[in-house]
Amino acid sequence: MRVFSKLAALSREYKNIVVALGMFDGVHIGHQSIVRRAVELAREIDGTAVVFTFSNHPLAVVAPQALPKQIGNNLLRERRLAELGVDVLVSIPFTKEFASKSPKAFLELLQQLFAPRYVVTGPNYTFGSKGRGTQRQLLREGPAYGFQAEVCQAVLRDGRAVSSTRIRALVDKGALQEVNDFLGYPFTVVGRVIHGDRRGRTLGFPTANLAIPDERVMLPNGVYACDVIHAGRHYAGLANIGDNPTFEGCNRRLEVNIQDFCQDIYDQVIEVRFLAKLREQQKFAGKEELIAQMHRDRENARRYWRG
Numbered sequence: 001m002r003v004f005s006k007l008a009a010l011s012r013e014y015k016n017i018v019v020a021l022g023m024f025d026g027v028h029i030g031h032q033s034i035v036r037r038a039v040e041l042a043r044e045i046d047g048t049a050v051v052f053t054f055s056n057h058p059l060a061v062v063a064p065q066a067l068p069k070q071i072g073n074n075l076l077r078e079r080r081l082a083e084l085g086v087d088v089l090v091s092i093p094f095t096k097e098f099a100s101k102s103p104k105a106f107l108e109l110l111q112q113l114f115a116p117r118y119v120v121t122g123p124n125y126t127f128g129s130k131g132r133g134t135q136r137q138l139l140r141e142g143p144a145y146g147f148q149a150e151v152c153q154a155v156l157r158d159g160r161a162v163s164s165t166r167i168r169a170l171v172d173k174g175a176l177q178e179v180n181d182f183l184g185y186p187f188t189v190v191g192r193v194i195h196g197d198r199r200g201r202t203l204g205f206p207t208a209n210l211a212i213p214d215e216r217v218m219l220p221n222g223v224y225a226c227d228v229i230h231a232g233r234h235y236a237g238l239a240n241i242g243d244n245p246t247f248e249g250c251n252r253r254l255e256v257n258i259q260d261f262c263q264d265i266y267d268q269v270i271e272v273r274f275l276a277k278l279r280e281q282q283k284f285a286g287k288e289e290l291i292a293q294m295h296r297d298r299e300n301a302r303r304y305w306r307g
Helices: 029-044 072-082 102-113 136-144 164-173 178-181 199-203 288-300
Strands: 003-004 017-021 048-054 088-092 118-122 147-153 188-192 208-210 222-230 233-242 253-258 269-279
Touching: 017 029, 017 088, 017 102, 029 048, 029 118, 048 102, 072 088, 072 188, 072 269, 102 136, 118 136, 136 147, 147 188, 164 178, 178 269, 188 208, 208 269, 222 288, 233 269, 233 288, 269 288
Parallel strands: 003 088, 017 048, 017 118, 048 088, 118 147
Antiparallel strands: 188 269, 208 253, 222 233, 222 269, 233 253
16 A cells, blocks of 8 residues: 655556545444545456545544544554455545635645545545534535545444443443444554563563553553554563563553563554553562463463464
């Protein structure tokens, strides 16, 4: 998948473009239905499946006080969209200038840069200044701009639409299995390994540490069985979210013990997929008690690891 961080006239290089529009935070099963439809249409017309989105949430510009925490970051979104068969991702910064574009100006931009044959959205998609453009406008005016619009139906769970808002609430309360069902894949963190205090090595459980940004929604503190992906290979892992109360002075972070792994991966990107929660965060009387529990955690995690 090719990625553009600036607007470009893709129609000069690509033909029969199909554009999927949306933020796609988390790329949950509702988003996947939109993207899959765009990919399907592109394949039918021997064309190019394009996702047009923003690298930052529009609310960060137009209403910062209402900005929700994000389910994933741009790295995670790129990986998921590539897996869905997207050919080109256009992910540009959302700015005040872009926010001021009228719905008509936005449609003209689509025509000028992409000349799409189809435009695919979800049922709640809006565009243009103050969100005045709706999917009905896309359906009605699309032919005048050279495209046919398709609005995908919402994907339902328990009779309600799957949405990023619902998933955030489920993550906050730790309903991991529901989260994974709504996402269509395990709740995932993709990030660069940072330096920790190296205490894990002294315990016999070395860890790769990932920061938990304030803007990122995160599962409750505790120990989880996980799948870790590094350089295209999968490894079994134990993940701890918390501030390590057994030892003082630790900030909340994600620590991952990767099984049968001894590489130095500081500043490298890893992907952590959460499979199941094993226990709550605990404060232990000392190092020996903690080590004994970590061995039990590893045994309890085996049923969730591959093979």
